[in-house]
Amino acid sequence: MNGIKFPYRKIGLVDRTNENGGGVGSGVLGQGFPPLISAHPGRKLDNSTLLLSRTVFAIDRPPKNATRGPGGWLALGELPPVPHTDDWAVKPTGVTESLPDELTGGRREIALMTLTVDGVSWGRRSNSSLTSNSTKFQVAVNTGHHMSLLPQAVAESINEAFDFPGIFDEEASVYFVDCDVTPPALGIALDGRTFWHDRWEYLIYRDAGGFCYSSVVPTGEHSG
Template sequence: MTATGNAIIFDVEVQFGSQSFLLLVDTGSSDTWVVKTDFQCVNSTDNSDLPQESCLFGPTYDVPTDMEYVKNQTFGVQYGTGIAVGKVGFEDITIGGITVPKQKIGIVDRSTDKGDGINSGILGLGYPPLTSAHYGSTLDNSTLLLNRAVYDPTFVSMYKKGLVDSWYSLAIERLPQNVSTGPGGWLGLGELPPVAHSNDWAVAPIEVTKGLPDLYTGGVDQITLMTLTVDGIAWGSRSTKASRTTNSTSFQAVADSGNPMNMVPQEVADEINAEFKPPAVYNEEAGVYVVDCNAETPALGIEIDGHTFWHQSADMIIRDENTGFCYSSVNGPASGLGVTIQFLGDAFLKNVVSVFDFGKDEMRFATRTGGKNGTTGGKGNGSGSGSGSDDETPVPSSASALGTGLGSIASLVLLTLAIAAIL
């Protein structure tokens, strides 16, 4: 993978038939989609047409003349950054040398959502209930959560066809200060990434997300998001452990690689941001805690299954590459329609090796213990087996990509939250 936008977006190479594109890796959504060659970029405020370059996507998908579309279905998905709509079709999808024949994909012809300057869509790695095909030949913005035609996303199809084990792993990288684009880490399909990590794994069952409206769940208690229970949060001085505070009130959170921030209960976010020196100050317009780029950061630990995952100081401040402003990577929750959702985003994920296991409906996390461990050999194609157990030997990554760029502070707050349509 490659990190872009000062390591807040992570792209991976995905092949559609014979065409290759970079897609944003998103554990918080489920669809694989790409913008087509003649797609229309749309202004999210007044729905007016914009030049394609305004949407900041990379190369576009040249739809084959013999493309097989899904009859009487349309594609429509809403994220925190916008809407993408189009048709549903079948295409052979290849990631890291592993091909899923005739995978359902979204072929986007209108979008208010934006890329990072080089990616061309999204690789959603979530559960089937989050997929965004809809019955019928027409779709408007008010029906993006209704009348869903649920299908198996790309990774689910992979493991159901026996192409990989039923889990994937992530190890995402931070970039040096003032470097906007560089190596982004590894996406392993049934494999662990080649990075040094603890052999002591925290195990967290993937849970039914509490409070989601029936229109989002179909009125059924089922797993939708990558939701787990956080046992508590610790924060305070980096130099004096005795002065740290621990909030042991548990809460649900979604592990979301498409979100650069940790979004925690509001009172906890307020207290953590007050510990920056000078303190981070909440900006209503941007929806983030603005902070001095050179501020002294507090220690932050996320507690899961009896393990505390401490964050490096570099992961506590996010720098906007266009404006130069900085903001805290800790924010309050996403709220709306009576629903409040917390997130563990890239600020957390940069400090762990994470495993998302559909076979066991669980996530596993191990602390990163250094830089790249230099592991070579193995298959290197994303296939293979493993369980993230204590004696597992890391093996090579499943895919790699190139990347660049992103935009303003406000646009990053809910980067690709799958629940944004209800908020």
């Protein structure tokens, strides 16, 4: 990992977790910014220092219904050894505007891997017609989360573009869909480039109880 050695480093491998921030744990890996992680004694967070996280994930998920796959890579301070081009999209990490003051102590510091999305494009695959929204909004990059939180109006339009539109459940705050429905094409614009969901089946999440819902869900109107 870029010449950095971590003797006896423990990395958790889980498929679900319920981290309540009890002042002892730091999630699964503990990579994050001091204002929000709980890698401190007690329950009070010291925001006087800022340790910039340089963790890079490259995830290679197996195909749908496959039980085995190549896994992925975790790199610190360098790019993982995966194929890539030299055509880069660059976005700065910014201060998360929607965090309450009780989490940050009222200080404008970087707390999450937050960047600004330049726009979203989507449309039904059956007619190849796309709709684009160029309204910018913030998102927190979370490679371990199966949901994509988008502004309410955008999330609603995307879920209406499923071959059978999703039905919003206010209590669960998700759009329930047929498990065999075809999701729309979905692309996120960053730095003049649009990144498309190559594996459309990941836009449908199958609950342990057998229900299916869209992985695109609404959040605040102007935040991600």
